[in-house]
């Protein structure tokens with residue numbers, strides 16, 4: 001995807017499969033922590049204390065029974081103490097996080113942008129899961145996302161380079177040619193944030209005028225401010241396009257299978273925007289290249 005990156009083998013002297021195994025294991029561990037975040041943040045509980053406990057009998061889960069993915073399999077999905085089933089969601093979140101991290105390592109490569117992409121994708125996964133369960137996108141996640149995105153867009157050009165932010169080479173950033181790179185990068189972040197948040201706000205307003213219902217929460221708008229700031233307007237456009245398309249397909253499918261056709265049903269749109277954002281940061285450039293090669297006369 002990006003040129004001039006040192007390979008994992010060259011940088012560490014280790015075979016690349018060790019990099020993949022490490023990424024998978026570390027991803028599963030963070031996925032385990034993500035389960036705590038998904039469960040506690042919407043309830044405004046501390047994510048540090050107390051230790052994880054069985055949701056049924058309340059008994060604290062011992063370290064040996066808290067190994068990501070493996071413990072759930074070894075315990076056959078049941079609490080060691082009360083034998084009540086433990087939700088499949090827990091190992092599923094751990095496995096999905098681990099696989100997403102491997103995907104990031106494979107697609108981005110071993111470079112300074114990898115941790116940024118991993119944190120971004122993990123944050124999206126947290127927002128997707130919370131929106132699916134509680135229909136909210138908490139400010140304690142969307143605000144830090146925006147601040148972190150702006151910081152990355154400012155600090156990267158000053159330290160490791162700005163080649164990861166492809167929007168700074170495209171319209172309308174080309175008007176800033178000759179300005180310092182950090183300024184172009186930050187301006188691209190502000191534009192991307194306003195574009196991401198603004199389009200979501202506009203879609204929500206139009207929907208409200210047309211249907212008379214508040215379909216879109218401000219959480220989606222705040223989330224897309226942060227996504228837009230990191231990704232820039234091009235990849236954000238793609239993320240919203242994928243999100244709106246998959247959300248519409250899922251919405252139509254949901255209404256078709258419903259017994260009492262409730263057309264006012266709220267759809268947690270954050271799920272689809274999150275999926276669109278993950279696809280955009282990992283595969284966006286390839287998708288845009290493919291689009292122009294296929295559909296635009298050269």
Ligand SMILES: [Zn+2]
Pocket residue numbers: 054055056057058059079080081082083084
């Ligand atoms: Zn129990």
